[in-house]
Amino acid sequence: MLAQDLLGHFERILHADPLIDHKLAISAEILPELYRAARDAYYNSRNGSSQAANLMSHAKALLILCPDMLTAWNSRKMVLSEKYDLVKLQDELQLCALILSYSPKNESTWSHRRWVLKQIAEQHPRYGRACREGICTSERDSRERINFASLQRSKMNYRAWRHRCWLIPYMTSKQVQRNDSDWCWNELKKSTRWCELHVADNCCFHYRRALLLALLDGHLENGEDSSLGSQKLTCFGRCCFAQFIVEPPAVPFTTLDTNIACS
Numbered sequence: 001m002l003a004q005d006l007l008g009h010f011e012r013i014l015h016a017d018p019l020i021d022h023k024l025a026i027s028a029e030i031l032p033e034l035y036r037a038a039r040d041a042y043y044n045s046r047n048g049s050s051q052a053a054n055l056m057s058h059a060k061a062l063l064i065l066c067p068d069m070l071t072a073w074n075s076r077k078m079v080l081s082e083k084y085d086l087v088k089l090q091d092e093l094q095l096c097a098l099i100l101s102y103s104p105k106n107e108s109t110w111s112h113r114r115w116v117l118k119q120i121a122e123q124h125p126r127y128g129r130a131c132r133e134g135i136c137t138s139e140r141d142s143r144e145r146i147n148f149a150s151l152q153r154s155k156m157n158y159r160a161w162r163h164r165c166w167l168i169p170y171m172t173s174k175q176v177q178r179n180d181s182d183w184c185w186n187e188l189k190k191s192t193r194w195c196e197l198h199v200a201d202n203c204c205f206h207y208r209r210a211l212l213l214a215l216l217d218g219h220l221e222n223g224e225d226s227s228l229g230s231q232k233l234t235c236f237g238r239c240c241f242a243q244f245i246v247e248p249p250a251v252p253f254t255t256l257d258t259n260i261a262c263s
Contacts, residue, residue: 003037006030010038011061018094024064031065038062042072052079060095067099067106077115084123092116110159114166121170161203165210184211 014020026034042058044050056079059072080088096113099106164187191208198204 003030003033004041006034007037007041007061010034011057014060014064015057018091020098026065035062035065038065039069042075046071046075052082055079063095064099067103067109070108073108073112077112080116080119084119086120086123089116089120104157105159107159110163114163117170156201156203158203161207164207168210168214184215187211 010026038058038061042055042062045055045058055075059075062069062072063076076092080092093113093116096109096116099109100113103109188208188211191204191211194201194204195208
């Protein structure tokens with residue numbers, strides 16, 4: 001009975017304060033009983049004839065306590081898929097941000113966040129470009145609060161870097177260009193500093209590669225590098241880079257750098 005009362009109080013707090021942070025102040029002693037109460041309440045609401053609001057409330061409490069519960073995530077997807085509601089999808093992004101603030105490597109939460117972003121993009125076909133720009137802008141702002149803090153606490157967070165790479169195709173050509181808001185170029189500058197501080201973090205280098213390819217493709221689409229000389233130089237650089245990976249030079253790097261500097 002105590003666990004049921006605590007669960008009801010916990011759900012009321014989550015409903016009254018949707019912007020609550022990760023400092024939930026849940027006692028470790030009561031956590032197992034609270035989890036079992038949330039799990040039982042969720043399964044009863046899912047198998048019964050309760051309203052969708054109750055199912056979403058119980059699933060939210062359960063996922064905060066155990067974000068790896070894929071069944072609860074799928075239940076939320078089913079409810080959100082019945083009728084498109086932008087406000088509810090934005091609340092879903094806020095829930096993902098809350099869970100990622102204390103569990104930054106949870107793959108289920110990252111996957112659900114990408115699903116929500118896809119739903120927002122697919123429901124705005126007439127405003128494709130504006131929607132893509134809005135997604136990138138809002139996700140950039142939220143990522144500054146989520147990803148960077150999670151990366152600081154959890155180095156080599158492959159899932160956070162993968163989410164960044166996933167977002168790049170949603171950028172429009174305008175956002176890639178340097179004369180715009182410098183979204184892509186600012187990301188390169190920030191990642192440069194990160195690489196200097198975390199040399200062994202290969203995920204950041206993969207992210208930089210994706211950014212550079214997006215910049216190159218954006219310039220080629222706009223015809224800025226359409227001259228024959230620029231195309232030859234680009235192809236030559238890619239060929240040299242691929243050859244360097246397949247057959248590393250026998251000369252040490254210091255000798256190569258010295259020869260290049262002297263020439």
